[in-house]
Amino acid sequence: MLRYALKRLVSLALSLIVASVVIFSMVEVVPGDPAAYMLGINATEDTLAALRDQLGLNGTLIERYLSWVGGMLRGDFGTSYTYRTPVAEMIGERLWISLPLALYALTLSTLIAFPAGIWAASRRGKLADVSVMGITQLGVAIPNFWFAMLMVLVFAINLRWFSAGGFAGWEKGVFPAMKSLTLPAIALALPQASILARVMRSSLLDTLGEDFIRTARAKGLSKRQALWRHALRNALIPVLTIIGLQFSFLMAGAIIIENVFFLPGLGRLVFQSISARDLIVVESVVMLLVFAVVVVNFAVDLAYAVVDPRLRVRT
Amino acid sequence: MSWMKLGAASALALMVAGGAWAKTDIVVAMQLEPPHLDPTSAAAGAIDSVLYSNVFEGLTRFASDGSIVPGLAKSWDISEDGLSYTFHLAEGVTFHDGTTMDAEDVKFSLDRARAEDSANAQKALFGAISEVEVVDPATVKVTLSEPNGNFLFNMAWGDAVIVAPESIENIKQAPVGTGAFKFSNWVQGDNITLEKNPDYWGTPAQLENVTFKFISDPTAAFAAVMAEDVDVFAGFPAPENLPQFEADPRFQVIVGNTEGETILSTNNKMPPLDNEKVREAIAHAIDRQAIIDGAMFGLGTPIGTHFAPHNPDYLNLTGNSAYDPEKAKALLAEAGFPDGFKTTLKLPPPSYARRGGEIIAAQLRAVGIETEISNLEWAQWLEQVFRGKDYGLTIVSHTEPFDIGIYARPDYYFQYDNPEFQALMEELNRTTDPAKRTEMLHKAQTIISEDYVNGYLFQLATATVAKAGVRGLWKDAPTQATDLTAVYWEE
Numbered sequence: 002m003l004r005y006a007l008k009r010l011v012s013l014a015l016s017l018i019v020a021s022v023v024i025f026s027m028v029e030v031v032p033g034d035p036a037a038y039m040l041g042i043n044a045t046e047d048t049l050a051a052l053r054d055q056l057g058l059n060g061t062l063i064e065r066y067l068s069w070v071g072g073m074l075r076g077d078f079g080t081s082y083t084y085r086t087p088v089a090e091m092i093g094e095r096l097w098i099s100l101p102l103a104l105y106a107l108t109l110s111t112l113i114a115f116p117a118g119i120w121a122a123s124r125r126g127k128l129a130d131v132s133v134m135g136i137t138q139l140g141v142a143i144p145n146f147w148f149a150m151l152m153v154l155v156f157a158i159n160l161r162w163f164s165a166g167g168f169a170g171w172e173k174g175v176f177p178a179m180k181s182l183t184l185p186a187i188a189l190a191l192p193q194a195s196i197l198a199r200v201m202r203s204s205l206l207d208t209l210g211e212d213f214i215r216t217a218r219a220k221g222l223s224k225r226q227a228l229w230r231h232a233l234r235n236a237l238i239p240v241l242t243i244i245g246l247q248f249s250f251l252m253a254g255a256i257i258i259e260n261v262f263f264l265p266g267l268g269r270l271v272f273q274s275i276s277a278r279d280l281i282v283v284e285s286v287v288m289l290l291v292f293a294v295v296v297v298n299f300a301v302d303l304a305y306a307v308v309d310p311r312l313r314v315r316t
Numbered sequence: 317m318s319w320m321k322l323g324a325a326s327a328l329a330l331m332v333a334g335g336a337w338a339k340t341d342i343v344v345a346m347q348l349e350p351p352h353l354d355p356t357s358a359a360a361g362a363i364d365s366v367l368y369s370n371v372f373e374g375l376t377r378f379a380s381d382g383s384i385v386p387g388l389a390k391s392w393d394i395s396e397d398g399l400s401y402t403f404h405l406a407e408g409v410t411f412h413d414g415t416t417m418d419a420e421d422v423k424f425s426l427d428r429a430r431a432e433d434s435a436n437a438q439k440a441l442f443g444a445i446s447e448v449e450v451v452d453p454a455t456v457k458v459t460l461s462e463p464n465g466n467f468l469f470n471m472a473w474g475d476a477v478i479v480a481p482e483s484i485e486n487i488k489q490a491p492v493g494t495g496a497f498k499f500s501n502w503v504q505g506d507n508i509t510l511e512k513n514p515d516y517w518g519t520p521a522q523l524e525n526v527t528f529k530f531i532s533d534p535t536a537a538f539a540a541v542m543a544e545d546v547d548v549f550a551g552f553p554a555p556e557n558l559p560q561f562e563a564d565p566r567f568q569v570i571v572g573n574t575e576g577e578t579i580l581s582t583n584n585k586m587p588p589l590d591n592e593k594v595r596e597a598i599a600h601a602i603d604r605q606a607i608i609d610g611a612m613f614g615l616g617t618p619i620g621t622h623f624a625p626h627n628p629d630y631l632n633l634t635g636n637s638a639y640d641p642e643k644a645k646a647l648l649a650e651a652g653f654p655d656g657f658k659t660t661l662k663l664p665p666p667s668y669a670r671r672g673g674e675i676i677a678a679q680l681r682a683v684g685i686e687t688e689i690s691n692l693e694w695a696q697w698l699e700q701v702f703r704g705k706d707y708g709l710t711i712v713s714h715t716e717p718f719d720i721g722i723y724a725r726p727d728y729y730f731q732y733d734n735p736e737f738q739a740l741m742e743e744l745n746r747t748t749d750p751a752k753r754t755e756m757l758h759k760a761q762t763i764i765s766e767d768y769v770n771g772y773l774f775q776l777a778t779a780t781v782a783k784a785g786v787r788g789l790w791k792d793a794p795t796q797a798t799d800l801t802a803v804y805w806e807e
Binding site for chain 1: 349351352358359360432433434435436437438439440488489503504505506507529530531532533535536539540542543544545665693694695696698699700702703716729
């Protein structure tokens with residue numbers, strides 16, 4: 002188990018190093034001068050030079066890469082060009098929205114997908130199965146931003162149960178804050194739940210066809226007992242993989258949903274920073290997201306080993 | 317859940333009971349969030365949209381009709397030769413941190429803006445200043461190196477507001493000004509709140525709390541207004557939705573003019589656009605009203621020169637560029653391009669450019685001019701078009717007030733070099749007599765109109781959607797500002 006974990010850890014570190022080089026070089030080759038963007042069309046040449054100097058945009062690429070990576074290792078993500086506040090602080094604030102939103106959506110998605118998937122698998126071919134498959138097909142097909150706009154129309158504009166967007170702030174209390182995350186979380190969770198339910202169902206069906214299930218049934222377990230005691234646990238590996246991927250997607254991929262609901266999350270920060278050429282923010286946020294994805298994958302790898310003891314020995 | 321219902325019921329009861337008092341809170345939405353809160357070191361209009369006149373004030377200020385009125389300077393004397401301005405400051409003015417605003421602060425602000433290492437985006441406004449002297453705490457004398465008829469106008473810009481040395485260090489996050497509102501809090505990415513300044517030196521504000529919310533997506537903007545999450549949306553981004561708000565008794569729609577001359581900027585040094593006949597042909601190939609209707613849903617006033625139609629010195633020269641495709645074709649043939657030519661059309665992100673660009677491309681194609689459209693982000697546009705001058709045509713709205721002077725800069729991105737016009741602008745700068753200035757401005761507008769420097773399209777309009785009870789909002793936008801100092805709720 003320890004060797005397995007160590008091996009995963011080394012690949013985690015390597016992924017991070019490669020990612021940092023790729024991110025930095027990709028962002029730095031994007032055309033556009035941050036100083037020119039900030040000062041607009043009437044700026045004089047000496048003003049631009051003065052600002053570039055203030056922003057530290059004058060070093061060589063390698064110098065700037067090293068100071069960026071070195072800073073991150075010490076927990077210093079640099080200072081935003083446009084906002085002039087430490088990037089770490091900005092990310093910290095935004096995480097208080099993006100992280101709860103991702104967890105909220107993931108919880109919703111899991112809460113919907115598990116029962117739906119198990120139900121469909123246990124009633125294969127019957128009405129329950131057909132309707133779950135039909136609804137999830139629709140859920141996968143509907144773009145989440147469109148569904149989000151539809152929900153705003155119904156619940157915010159017509160019924161006035163929710164506000165059309167924005168974040169109430171945690172200082173106003175947990176309930177108003179969670180309330181303002183509810184529509185976005187549902188919009189994010191719907192397609193995820195559909196995918197997850199389908200994976201859950203097919204994985205369970207595969208497992209239910211295995212020899213050990215027949216053995217369990219032969220020992221006298223009912224179909225239901227066999228499913229809950231033996232099949233479910235064995236069917237979890239692909240489901241866990243999808244959950245891991247989904248969490249990363251929810252952290253990084255909520256950009257559009259954050260724009261529809263004007264939530265000040267990480268996705269929107271990246272979006273704004275790219276157009277303002279606030280390169281240091283883009284680099285640091287993307288790096289952080291890569292870090293999150295890699296760490297989640299690491300956790301999923303460890304979770305495999307927990308649900309499937311064979312993995313601990315084999316590798 | 318019964319406690320929730322109880323809470324809602326008591327909130328409702330409070331609201332009913334509170335109905336006797338006028339509402340004093342307002343939520344104002346706009347598309348763009350300021351990058352930081354120092355109007356004296358960035359071009360971002362969003363900074364002025366939040367802070368101008370609300371938090372920061374200058375020696376002079378723009379009134380809602382665009383005229384220049386006294387600000388922190390209650391009066392001024394101009395010397396005979398037009399070289400020295402003596403400003404008499406308003407008395408009893410304090411900054412929001414309690415320190416006194418006096419002549420030293422004015423000197424500090426002006427000297428900072430024109431310093432060697434200044435990051436002021438409009439440094440040219442201060443170019444004429446040669447010395448700032450403190451006469452006494454309530455009097456400042458500014459000496460110019462040459463007469464400048466625009467000086468009082470320049471001092472009204474958001475880039476020329478008065479700041480204090482005591483609070484300058486944190487101005488980007490915690491701005492300290494002299495205005496009727498003081499800065500309260502900023503949740504980055506979401507909102508900025510201001511509160512009434514109880515010690516304001518002038519007429520106090522009628523609102524107690526102001527929240528600026530930033531909603532960039534047009535669909536989200538529509539939803540936020542419809543759901544009544546916001547009371548005012550300044551610069552509403554989706555003109556196609558305006559009729560729906562107009563028809564809804566809950567809302568009012570205020571449409572006004574801005575200082576934005578929207579033009580088909582033309583690279584005057586790039587062949588064949590360096591040929592005046594070709595530029596004239598383009599001017600006649602464009603149907604302005606079709607662009608206004610198609611791209612702006614009818615909002616905007618056609619222009620024939622680079623000057624705001626609401627300015628008293630405006631000259632209507634749209635006749636010079638009347639829509640006449642046949643004439644355009646004839647002019648092209650005369651210029652030696654009977655089969656037309658090909659050029660680039662580079663479009664920045666705003667919808668006037670992206671939507672307008674498609675229409676203009678079609679209109680130019682009708683007379684034989686093919687355009688290769690590329691959509692650019694602002695940062696790319698600044699680099700390629702504005703600084704690199706690597707373009708044939710582009711569409712952009714010049715939002716700075718009274719900016720006809722850019723045509724006197726041969727290195728400016730449209731590269732128009734006319735010594736006669738440059739001499740005229742220099743003379744205008746030295747002239748303070750209003751009648752003479754009007755005459756010269758008419759002449760200046762005529763020159764650039766008849767030289768067809770750019771394709772003059774339309775004056776950008778601004779639309780504000782507000783709840784029906786909001787009063788005192790600016791209709792026109794003589795500068796980028798959301799002046800809330802006179803705003804109140806009517807019962």
